Amino acid sequence: xxxxxxxxxxxxxxxxxxxxxxxxxxxxxxxxxxxxxxxxxxxxxxxxxxxxxxxxxxxxxxxxxxxxxxxxxxxxxxxxxxxxxxxxxxxxxxxxxxxxxxxxxxxxxxxxxxxxxxxxxxxxxxxxxxxxxxxxxxxxxxxxxxxxxxxxxxxxxxxxxxxxxxxxxxxxxxxxxxxxxxxxxxxxxxxxxxxxxxxxxxxxxxxxxxxxxxxxxxxxxxxxxxxxxxxxxxxxxxxxxxxxxxxxxxxxxxxxxxxxxxxxxxxxxxxxxxxxxxxxxxxxxxxxxxxxxxxxxxxxxxxxxxxxxxxxxxxxxxxxxxxxxxxxxxxxxxxxxxxxxxxxxxxxxxxxxxxxxxxxxxxxxxxxxxxxxxxxxxxxxxxxxxxxxxxxxxxxxxxxxx
Amino acid sequence: xxxxxxxxxxxxxxxxxxxxxxxxxxxxxxxxxxxxxxxxxxxxxxxxxxxxxxxxxxxxxxxxxxxxxxxxxxxxxxxxxxxxxxxxxxxxxxxxxxxxxxxxxxxxxxxxxxxxxxxxxxxxxxxxxxxxxxxxxxxxxxxxxxxxxxxxxxxxxxxxxxxxxxxxxxxxxxxxxxxxxxxxxxxxxxxxxxxxxxxxxxxxxxxxxxxxxxxxxxxxxxxxxxxxxxxxxxxxxxxxxxxxxxxxxxxxxxxxxxxxxxxxxxxxxxxxxxxxxxxxxxxxxxxxxxxxxxxxxxxxxxxxxxxxxxxxxxxxxxxxxxxxxxxxxxxxxxxxxxxxxxxxxxxxxxxxxxxxxxxxxxxxxxxxxxxxxxxxxxxxxxxxxxxxxxxxxxxxxxxxxx
Numbered sequence: 001x002x003x004x005x006x007x008x009x010x011x012x013x014x015x016x017x018x019x020x021x022x023x024x025x026x027x028x029x030x031x032x033x034x035x036x037x038x039x040x041x042x043x044x045x046x047x048x049x050x051x052x053x054x055x056x057x058x059x060x061x062x063x064x065x066x067x068x069x070x071x072x073x074x075x076x077x078x079x080x081x082x083x084x085x086x087x088x089x090x091x092x093x094x095x096x097x098x099x100x101x102x103x104x105x106x107x108x109x110x111x112x113x114x115x116x117x118x119x120x121x122x123x124x125x126x127x128x129x130x131x132x133x134x135x136x137x138x139x140x141x142x143x144x145x146x147x148x149x150x151x152x153x154x155x156x157x158x159x160x161x162x163x164x165x166x167x168x169x170x171x172x173x174x175x176x177x178x179x180x181x182x183x184x185x186x187x188x189x190x191x192x193x194x195x196x197x198x199x200x201x202x203x204x205x206x207x208x209x210x211x212x213x214x215x216x217x218x219x220x221x222x223x224x225x226x227x228x229x230x231x232x233x234x235x236x237x238x239x240x241x242x243x244x245x246x247x248x249x250x251x252x253x254x255x256x257x258x259x260x261x262x263x264x265x266x267x268x269x270x271x272x273x274x275x276x277x278x279x280x281x282x283x284x285x286x287x288x289x290x291x292x293x294x295x296x297x298x299x300x301x302x303x304x305x306x307x308x309x310x311x312x313x314x315x316x317x318x319x320x321x322x323x324x325x326x327x328x329x330x331x332x333x334x335x336x337x338x339x340x341x342x343x344x345x346x347x348x349x350x351x352x353x354x355x356x357x358x359x360x361x362x363x364x365x366x367x368x369x370x371x372x373x374x375x376x377x378x379x380x381x382x383x384x385x386x387x388x389x390x391x392x393x394x395x396x397x398x399x400x401x402x
Numbered sequence: 403x404x405x406x407x408x409x410x411x412x413x414x415x416x417x418x419x420x421x422x423x424x425x426x427x428x429x430x431x432x433x434x435x436x437x438x439x440x441x442x443x444x445x446x447x448x449x450x451x452x453x454x455x456x457x458x459x460x461x462x463x464x465x466x467x468x469x470x471x472x473x474x475x476x477x478x479x480x481x482x483x484x485x486x487x488x489x490x491x492x493x494x495x496x497x498x499x500x501x502x503x504x505x506x507x508x509x510x511x512x513x514x515x516x517x518x519x520x521x522x523x524x525x526x527x528x529x530x531x532x533x534x535x536x537x538x539x540x541x542x543x544x545x546x547x548x549x550x551x552x553x554x555x556x557x558x559x560x561x562x563x564x565x566x567x568x569x570x571x572x573x574x575x576x577x578x579x580x581x582x583x584x585x586x587x588x589x590x591x592x593x594x595x596x597x598x599x600x601x602x603x604x605x606x607x608x609x610x611x612x613x614x615x616x617x618x619x620x621x622x623x624x625x626x627x628x629x630x631x632x633x634x635x636x637x638x639x640x641x642x643x644x645x646x647x648x649x650x651x652x653x654x655x656x657x658x659x660x661x662x663x664x665x666x667x668x669x670x671x672x673x674x675x676x677x678x679x680x681x682x683x684x685x686x687x688x689x690x691x692x693x694x695x696x697x698x699x700x701x702x703x704x705x706x707x708x709x710x711x712x713x714x715x716x717x718x719x720x721x722x723x724x725x726x727x728x729x730x731x732x733x734x735x736x737x738x739x740x741x742x743x744x745x746x747x748x749x750x751x752x753x754x755x756x757x758x759x760x761x762x763x764x765x766x767x768x769x770x771x772x773x774x775x776x777x778x779x780x781x782x783x784x785x786x787x788x789x790x791x792x793x794x795x796x797x798x799x800x801x802x803x804x
Contacts, residue, residue: 051728051736082721082754117721118754227725305707306799313800319484319519323629326453334453352484352520391793397708398715 007142010160010173011196013037013238016141018148019133022125023077023115030077031126032145033098033133034175034192039068039108040236043204045212047229053081054088055111056228058095062107066201069234070108072192073098074149075126076177079188079228081117090121097127101134112230114151114177114188146175149190152396153178155273159265161258165241165251170197172255174262178270191216191231191266197255198237200245207247207256208233215263219271219385220303233259271385272367276393280368281311281386285330287375293330294375294382300328301371302386312388314364316357318346325373336376342369349376409544412562412575413598415439415640418543420550421535424527425479425517432479433528434547435535436577436594437504441470442638444512445606447614449631455483456490457513458630460497464509468603471636472510474594475500476551477528478579481590481630483519492523499529503536514632516553516579516590548577551592554798555580557675561667563660567643567653572599574657576664580672593618593633593668599657600639602647609649609658610635617665621673621787622705635661673787674769678795682770683713683788687732689777695732696777696784702730703773704788714790716766718759720748727775738778744771751778 004010014036021031044063046056062069073094080087091113095106102109146158157176162169176191199207212231237243244251272280283302288294301307304324310317318339325337339347342363344355369388406412416438423433446465448458464471475496482489493515497508504511548560559578564571578593601609614633639645646653674682685704690696703709706726712719720741727739741749744765746757771790 049725049728050734051724051739082724082749084753227721227728305795309796309799312796315800319629322453322484323451326451326629332452337453347484351486389796391796393707394711394714394791394793394796397711398717 004160004162004171005140005142006160007158008034008145008173008175008192008194009139009142011171011194011238013196013236014173014194015137015139016145017133017136017138018141018144019129021075021129022122023075029144029148030075031129031133032074032148033071033137034145034194035071035102035137036069036234036236038236038238039070040234041199041201041204042069042110043201043208043233045208045231047226049227051227053079053113053228055080055091055113056230058091059110059230059232062110067107069110070104071098071102072110072112072232072234074112074190076114076149076151078113078115078119078121079117080113080121081227083118083120086120090123093123094126097130098134101130110232112190114149114190114228142173142175149175149177151177152275153273155269157266157269159262161261163254163258165197165254168239168241170195170239170241170255172258172262174266176266176270178273188226188228189216189270191263193231193233193259193262195233195235195255195259196237196239197235197241197251198239198243199235200243203244203246203252204233204235207252207259211256211259211263214260215267218383219267220299267385271387274387275396276390277387278312278390279366279388281308281371281388282368283371283373283384283386284381285373285375286381287377288380288382289331289378291380291382293377294380296328297325297330297373297375298382298384300324301373302384305389308386308389311364311369312390314361316341316346316355316360316364321371321373322347330375332375332377338374338376340372342366406562406564406573407542407544408562409560410436410547410575410577410594410596411541411544413573413596413640415598415638416575416596417539417541418547419535419538419540420543420546421531423477423531424524425477431546431550432477433531433535434476434550435473435500435539436547436596437473437539438471438636438638440638440640441472441510442636443601443603443606444471445603445610445635447610447633449628451629453629455481455515455630457482457493457515458632460493461512461632461634464512469509471512472506473500473504474512474514474634474636476514476592478516478551478553480515480517480521480523481519482515482523483629485520485522488522492525495525496528499532500536503532512634514592516551516592516630544575544577551577551579553579554677555675557671559668559671561664563663565656565660567599567656570641570643572597572641572643572657574660574664576668578668578672580675590628590630591618591672593665595633595635595661595664597635597637597657597661598639598641599637599643599653600641600645601637602645605646605648605654606635606637609654609661613658613661613665616662617669620785621669622701669787673789676789677798678792679789680714680792681768681790683710683773683790684770685773685775685786685788686783687775687777688783689779690782690784691733691780693782693784695779696782698730699727699732699775699777700784700786702726703775704786707791710788710791713766713771714792716763718743718748718757718762718766723773723775724749727777732777734777734779740776740778742774744768
C-alpha cells in the first residue's frame with residue numbers, strides 16, 4: 001500500500017485547501033475548502049439546539065433532498081449567527097462563490113461556520129480569496145484545512161484509517177475542531193468525515209448517526225450545547241467498491257467500525273483539548289440496568305463541575321463521583337456501587353476502601369484519567385469523555401467580547 | 403410589638419445554642435442545637451440523590467412516623483457520609499446525647515450534618531460539649547446557631563417575619579447554610595424553618611413542600627446535587643393560634659406566604675454566596691408554554707457555565723443565554739425570543755438590538771444580575787437563582803482533600 005496522509009484527504013478523490021480570508025484576529029488561515037472530485041453521497045448530524053445557525057438549517061435542507069455533495073466550505077473566526085437576513089444571504093453567497101469555482105451547483109456545497117456571533121461576516125476577504133482557495137486544492141491540503149478550522153483548539157485534530165471491503169482497500173479520513181474560541185461566544189464542534197466507499201444516502205445517514213452516537217455524542221466539555229455543531233460524512237465511491245445500500249450489506253459493518261474509530265479519536269481529542277483542560281477524563285459505566293441509564297450516569301460524572309475540579313486538583317474524591325451517579329437519574333442501589341480511579345478501587349459495593357492517597361493523586365496527574373463506575377444493576381454499559389475544569393476555562397470564557 | 407431578633411429563634415418557644423466540638427479545622431463553633439420548648443409538628447424536604455447521608459434517611463423515617471420533634475442537632479465540619487456502620491451509630495448517638503440533656507426521646511431529635519466525607523466523626527468533642535450546648539440554650543442563641551452551621555459560607559444566612567392569623571401575631575424564623583465547604587467534598591444546603599403557628603403534620607409537609615418548590619429549588623450553584631441537602635420546618639403552636647389542618651384553613655395562605663418570604667431570602671443568599679461567586683444571577687423566564695418549560699429554561703440559563711463565566715466577566719453575551727434556552731428542552735420559536743440583561747433589551751423577537759456594550763457591561767457589575775427571557779410561547783413563568791463562575795470556584799474545589 002502507498003503511504004496515505006493521516007488527513008481528511010486520505011481517501012481517494014478528495015482535495016482540500018485553506019487560505020487567510022481575514023476572519024481570525026490572529027491572521028491565521030480561516031477559510032477551508034474540502035472537495036470531492038465526483039459527487040459524494042452525504043449525511044449529517046447537527047446540533048439539536050432550537051437556536052441554531054442558518055448554515056445548520058441550510059445543510060439539513062440540502063441533505064434532506066438526498067442529493068450528493070461536491071464540497072464543504074468552512075470558515076472559522078465568525079459563526080455568522082445572529083446576523084439577521086444579511087447573515088443568511090452571506091452564507092448562501094459563500095456557497096455560490098465556491099460553486100462558481102468548482103463548476104457545480106451551490107446546492108452541492110455545504111457550509112459550516114464557527115467563531116464569534118452577532119458580528120456580520122466580512123465577505124470581502126472570502127470573495128477575494130475564493131479563486132486562490134479553489135486553485136490551490138490538492139491532496140496534501142487536508143492538513144491545511146484542519147488547521148484553518150481550529151479556533152481555541154491547541155492541537156490539530158485529524159485521522160485516517162484503511163479497511164478492506166472485499167478485495168479492495170477503502171479509506172476513511174476525518175478532521176475536526178473542538179470546543180473553544182479565542183473570543184468565545186459558543187463552543188462549537190465541527191467534524192468532517194470522508195470515505196471513498198460507495199454508500200447510498202440512506203446507508204450513509206444510518207452509519208453516521210450510529211457512529212456519532214457512540215463517539216462524539218459522548219463528549220461533554222461544559223454541558224453547554226452549541227448552536228452550530230455539525231458532523232458531515234461524504235462518501236464518493238472512488239474506491240470502486242460495490243455500493244452499500246443498507247446495514248445488511250457486507251461492507252457496512254467494517255466501514256462503520258472504521259468511521260467509529262476515527263470519530264472515537266476525534267471525540268477523545270476534543271475532550272482532551274477542551275477549553276482550559278489539562279487532561280482527558282474517560283468515564284466508563286458498567287452494570288447498568290439499561291444503556292439509557294449507563295449513559296445518564298457516565299455523562300453526569302463527566303459533566304460534574306465538582307468531579308472536574310477534583311480531577312484538576314488530582315484529588316481522588318470518589319464521593320463526588322458517587323454523588324454525580326446518585327443524581328444522574330440512573331437506577332442503582334448505593335450499596336452495590338463500585339468506583340475505580342485509574343486502577344485503584346476506591347469504593348467496593350458501597351464500602352470505602354483504604355488506599356494510598358499520595359499514589360492515587362500522582363496517578364491522577366496522567367494525561368488521561370480513567371473513571372470506572374459499576375452500578376451493579378444489570379449488564380449495560382456506556383462511556384463518556386470529558387476534561388478537567390481549570391481556572392483557565394473561567395478566564396477564557398470571562399473575557400469581554402463585544 | 404416587642405423587638406424580635408431576625409433569627410431562627412424569633413418565634414415563641416424556641417431556644418438555640420452553639421459550641422466548639424472540634425470538628426472544624428478553624429476551631430470555630432461547629433455544633434448547633436435548636437430546641438422547641440414544646441413538641442413541634444415537623445416536616446422536611448431532602449435531597450433526591452440516590453446516594454445520601456444516613457442522617458437524611460433517619461430524618462425521613464422520623465417524619466414519616468408523623469411524631470412531633472423537640473430538637474434539631476446540626477454539626478458542620480464533618481458530613482459523616484461514607485463512614486460505614488460506625489457512622490450510622492455515631493449519628494444515633496448524637497441524637498441520644500441531645501435527648502438525654504433535653505429529657506426527651508432520641509426519636510424527637512433530628513440530626514443534620516455537613517462537611518468532609520469519608521472521615522469518621524470525632525465523637526469525643528460532641529460528647530463532652532453536649533451538656534454545655536444544652537445548658538446554654540436561649541432565645542439569643544439563634545444567631546450563634548446560624549454561625550455554627552456555616553462552612554465556606556462567607557455571610558450569615560438568617561431571617562424572620564411576623565404575620566397575623568386572626569388577631570394573633572405569628573412569627574416565622576429561618577437559618578441556612580449554603581453550598582460550600584472548607585475542604586469540600588460536596589456542596590450541601592441545610593435550612594431550618596421555625597414557626598409558632600400550630601400546624602398538623604400533613605399541613606406542615608404540604609406547606610413546606612410548596613414553599614421550597616418556589617424558592618430553594620430554584621437555586622443552582624454548579625448543578626451538583628448534594629447527598630445531605632435538608633430543609634426542616636418545626637411548628638410548635640406557641641402563638642396559641644387555632645391549628646391549621648389543611649390548605650383550606652384561613653391561616654394557611656398567610657403562613658405559606660411568610661415561609662416563602664424567608665425561604666426566598668435564603669435562596670437568594672445561598673445563590674449570591676455560592677463558592678467563588680461574586681454576584682447573584684436572577685433569571686426570570688416568561689411567556690413559556692407551561693411551567694415545566696419555564697423552569698427548564700430558567701435553570702438552563704442559571705446553570706450554564708458559559709453564561710456564568712460571561713456574567714463573571716461582565717460580558718453582555720446574550721448569545722450564550724439564547725443557546726442555553728435553546729438546549730433546555732423548552733418549546734419556543736427562536737424568532738419569538740427576547741432577552742433582557744439588567745434593563746437593556748438585547749434580543750427582541752429573534753432580532754439582535756443595538757446597545758451600548760460599555761454601559762451594559764458596567765450594569766453587569768452590580769451585586770445582582772437580572773436576566774429576563776421571554777419565550778413568546780404562552781403565559782407560564784418561572785425563576786431561577788444562580789451565581790457567576792469564577793477562577794476562585796475552581797481553586798476552592800481543586801484542593802486536595804484526603
